[in-house]
Amino acid sequence: MSFSVGTKNVVLSVVTEEKTALSAKSGSLPVFATPFLVALMEQAASELSEKEVEEGFTTVGTEISVSHLAPSVVGAQVRAVATLVKKEERKLFFFVEAFDDKGKIGEGEHTRFIVNKEKFMKKASERKS
Secondary structure (H helix, E strand, O other): OOOOOOOEEEEEEEOOHHHEHHHHOOOOOOEEOHHHHHHHHHHHHHHHHHOOOOOOEEEEEEEEEEEEOOOOEOOOEEEEEEEEEEEEOOEEEEEEEEEEOOEEEEEEEEEEEEEEHHHHHHHHHHOOO
């Protein structure tokens, strides 16, 4: 696995009614909901990771800390950027940012862990009641 520090990935989305705080029940206003902001940031990091892992492996999110800095209205195009800042064995550390047409709307840190898909799902299945 050849992860290069400084590698970036960008993902795009449009704020729809379904992605508002009002619809997500995370607030009472029709603006881009923080849960969807976080999901977009995690998507950017996940996609970047998937480009580098060996067959039979994937990454799972283990930590995220995000500040939602500005609102985005329905119809706005938003983009998230994930930058790999550090790798420690199977642990990947990302700086994540999000923007709309007016500027930065969020930033934070995200950690992902490289796992063997089969072993991970076996462990997950063992947690089933």
